[in-house]
Amino acid sequence: MDDEYLAYVNGRLASLRRLAFLLSGSRDQADDLVQEAITKLYARWPKISRTDNVDTYVHTAIVRAFLVEKRRGWWRRTNRPAPPERAEEEAPMLRTALRRIPARQQAVLVLRFLGDHSVADVAQILGCSEGTVESQTSHGLSALRRILGPTAHAANLFPAVKIQEGGL
Template identity: 40%
Template sequence: MDTGAPGQESTPFDGWVAARGPALLKLAYTLTGNAADAEDVVQEALARALPRWERISRVDNVDAYVRRMVVNAHTSWWRRFRRREAPVELVREQVVVAEAVPPDERARLWRACQRLPEAQRTAIVLRYYEQLEYAEIAELTGVREGSVRSRVSRGLSALREAMGEADE
């Protein structure tokens, strides 16, 4: 990956998208809840990245920068279209899930995640699906680390309650 040092060639956009596009789609899918909306969010983020790619490809962490663009695109999309948001009946199995969890429990957990407020769901997805630290999530979402911790904590409490595990 490019270090961003002056004089070095930047990473070609098409090659970067080919390599990182599937991970961006998975992130967007977990944020939006369905494949069509996830594709729209990623397309919007990449359409914004392309004209700025020469500069973006030279930042220290291109993946984090574009991941932030996807989160921002999702937030913008959600604000515009939140009234038409609808839960999905079936979750596509492309998302990596621990095999120890039975399929019916995964589906139940997914429905509970979709009922979380947007900010909590985003924080939960970035923390546990993307495996990001609280500081990274705060930077990506543009809120304080304490707010991220609060959103994750409240989201986990809501999920535990929905799953009938309030005592754990």
């Protein structure tokens, strides 16, 4: 049992850290989110390992931990200095703008455009309807447009994604 769990975690650790970093913007917080998710996974491994999609369970745990952290009052958060921006990370402009939108919209945009999940996958991860994902995507993109100004184009923000006519 432990060997299967360790093989799964070791094989997915880099992608889990990337998802958590895209959500949180902090390496330390990303590591905390991943640790929380894989701890929950270990506790339920015998049952979860028999399911079709272990990744969905772990992604859900990371996103929920992130959303819970965002809901906490400022007095419950620990003050950690932000790590310096690095050239190899996601675009700083996008990272900064994403931090300014509501957590759920941020989670939807990260999962959809940076995590390359389908609408159905995001709905399953967040425990909501596909319509909610689509509406949160629309609201999130509108918020990014307001924050970044009229010169922001989809190709600059999410270069790997084809945005339809009338999109960002």
